[in-house]
Amino acid sequence: MRHGWLRELLGWLGAAAIAVIVTGQVASTDRVDLLLRDGDSLVVPMFVRSILEGQGWDWAMSTVLFLPESAMFALLRLALPLGIDALLLVNAIINVIALYGAVRLVAGRRAPGRAPVTWSLAAIAAFGVIAVSETGAARESAEIASLLLTTTYYSATVIAVIASIGIARRVCDRSGPRRGMLVALGIVAAVTTLSNPLYLVWATVPLGAILGFAALRANDRARMLALLWWIAGGTAVGLLGRIPFTAWIENSGLGYAKPQLWPESAAYYGELVFDRLSTPLGWVGAVVVTGLVVLAVHRTVRASTRGERLVAASAWVLPLLVVIGAIALGTNAARYLEPVVFAPLLALVADPKSLSRLSPAVARATAAIVAVLLLVGAGLSVPRVVSAATAPDADLACVVDWIDDSDQSGAGQFWTVRLPKLHLEDPSQLVQVDHQLNGYSWLVNRRDFDTTAVSFLIVDDQTLSWELSLGAMQVDVIECGRYAIYDLDPEEVPLGFPHS
Template sequence: MTRVRVRELAGWLTALAIALIVTGQVAASARSELLFRDGDSLVVALFAQSWLAGDPSNWAMSSVLFLPETAVFAGLDAVLPFDVNGVLAANAVVNLLSLYGALRFAAGRRRDDRAPVAWALIAMAVFGALAMTETSSSRDALELASLLLTTTYYSATVIGVVLTIGVIRRFVVHEHHGAGQLIALALIAAVSTLSNPLFAVWATVPLTAVLGALALRSTARSRMLLPLVVLIGGTALGFIGRIPFAAWIANTGAGYAQPERWAESIGYYAGLLADRLSTPLGLAGTLLTAALLVVAIVRSARSRDPSERLVALAAWVIPVLVVLGAVALGTHAARYLQPLSFAPVLALVAAPRAFAIPRPRPLIAIGMVVLLAASALSIPRLASAVHTPDAALTCVTDWVDASGRTGAGQFWTVRLPKLHLADPSQLVQVDHRVNGYAWLVNRTDFDVGAVSFLIEDAQTVAWQLPLDAMPDDIIECGRYRIVDFGSAPLPLGQPHS
């Protein structure tokens, strides 16, 4: 095995150790709510399990189809002997490893004066440090790096953006050939856009600005404009590819744009930033992000290498334009600002120059021992988070499994028990009037026509039931209650999204 291959393998093993440490820390914090239990976070697991079971599919998705995310989860679920939480944890590790691979690709090819593996590992470690500063259970917090560990919050889009930058970088420095890079660029853009239109906002629009600016200052304009044309073309193909999935897309996302609410958007995001700065870890994470943006700006101004300048510009132009765009469109969702977490770390791989370490072997050996020890300690920590007992959830799933009947619950209440049932179709997602709620769920669930019990918890909106609807029994299950209407089932109303 050549030294280059040994170095690359060592990079992947080190990245695995970092991924285990980061996942263990996030899973041990209140952020585990998003990994394992949040209603939004479970759509990919529900989708993948339905697909693996061969159920008829008539899904009501958001504007995001989660196609790469579902393929990864389904693959892990098919080969790993884990329960659902174990697969979700393994998926988090895979997402982080995928980010390392994308960063390594964006760092460019190895040369005598370059150390792309080392700088990709540094960039991943910094991203992991950002994720470990995020400890709230809120999906709306300005804690963006840890969202990559979930199966739902656009992990494939994050990886797609970083890979896109890497492909363009390699095309720019490839003087004689580049057809392979252009094909890869078109495929990444098409698949990413097909699955999630946010790719156009996070990558196509900002990189159009970056490549356009570089073309104006370059003597080899075709090296900048050709990938720009391919990127735009691939994005357009992705949008066309969404047409056959129109029946699955319950919300195109157009309604999220409310430009007249830009002032409210500023206030909303400013409030999230204030909350982030109110804790020591949040302050540290924010300062680290700010430092990375400064490094990116300085490198983009000083670098004379067009490929280095490309990556450095992307590291700060993407988050700046995304934030400005989110405000201009009047959005109110922290997850749209994820480029603030992953794009700035590209500054660390923009110019991955080799650096000398005094007495490298002892220092590297010590560092590897510490890293391996920390990752080994993270495995039982992660296992503990995965297998934390949930007596209330077990009470509900055992009762429903044993009943052999079909019940219902509202979105934020029903999705966790639904995921953990032997037959998820035994729980139907409804609104407070017991109308089918077709959102991030398989519409075939509504074919049952009526339900014989309701599940509720503190998040459940007060039911509006027929006056003659009287429960036979109420079963207390910790934070849940099962309201049993076995003798007089409740008909499902007209489904809506």
């Protein structure tokens, strides 16, 4: 205990090394497109740039408001003189470190015979193994651990869910006053639900089921019901807090629920799992997750304290209920199943006992070897992160330079237009439209639709066939690698009414 602060510091440094290694590996595969160039992945940097540069607050968001993610990216942009790609990769590293912090909270307090720092690092290492086994560029796949590295795909919600379990565990283990921790749980639930109501499905419902079941035991009833009321109350406050943001929210989320399509949903997720298991790396990730789930069930049965039982049960109940719920609601988005890969990590910290069979000398030698491996791995990964952050994109530069020099307004479809739009000197020069040239009001600044006509179109292989009648209009094509610019100058084509 005398050197507890040093253990904690080394734990954070170890987590940072793992974060650099994971980010460097993922960024060196095709998955880098999802981190740096995907249309969805760019909403947070686009939103933050709009706010910091005074381009207006009239944004069209999805169900998710990305409030914690935007706050973090804004701090990074204000603090670091880096380009967009570098900031996104730094943010990815911070997300993994934050995951360690949440897992460390779950692991509980230090005490004789316990090694919460060691087992928290083991959990992050397990996450790293799963994440680096994901190498594809597809956003819709069962490769969902690496989504934590993005600023868009619910990283803050994942961390908040795990932190909620950690707070609940601390309440269960504590014998003294618990008011402060209960309030903290309510605040986490409220803020996270305000930003992303998916917290209701990932945390409030499954944790509510676990706490409600635990409350059947008379000696646990008061404590478990208090946790239940605070997490439910915080969630309710968060949902009510979304009312002032109604003008920003283009989809309340209710439209995603289509229970009548549950067979199609089951088939869809089954196909994603089948595709994942068609590669050796997919099997690596699946074996790790399956092993953790089995361990979680075992520790639930053998738990000796209420805190251990709560954490162990969460590690397998959350994935189970989330999968059942996703299918029952007829959803078809892999990102909704993220608890399947994150919750099982908690099996490693449910009962973080010291490895008593190791002699002190062997334990110190093992720790030293692990530290050297992490240090070397992080050192070798830094150049990979830097390379991904500074990799030239001649095609993007060609488009951006042409538009910056043109002093014209143009348009493009969602998956095509967002990357060039983010990198323009004036993002409003590119308007996001559908294939019929109607404004597409989705994850974008609505002030862009003040532009009523455009004089060029930008296309790539993600662009749907246009349904336009250009008549005898002269069109000059500027080739920019994977992009093409259809220059209609000096003619202009009117834009249709915006829709979401």
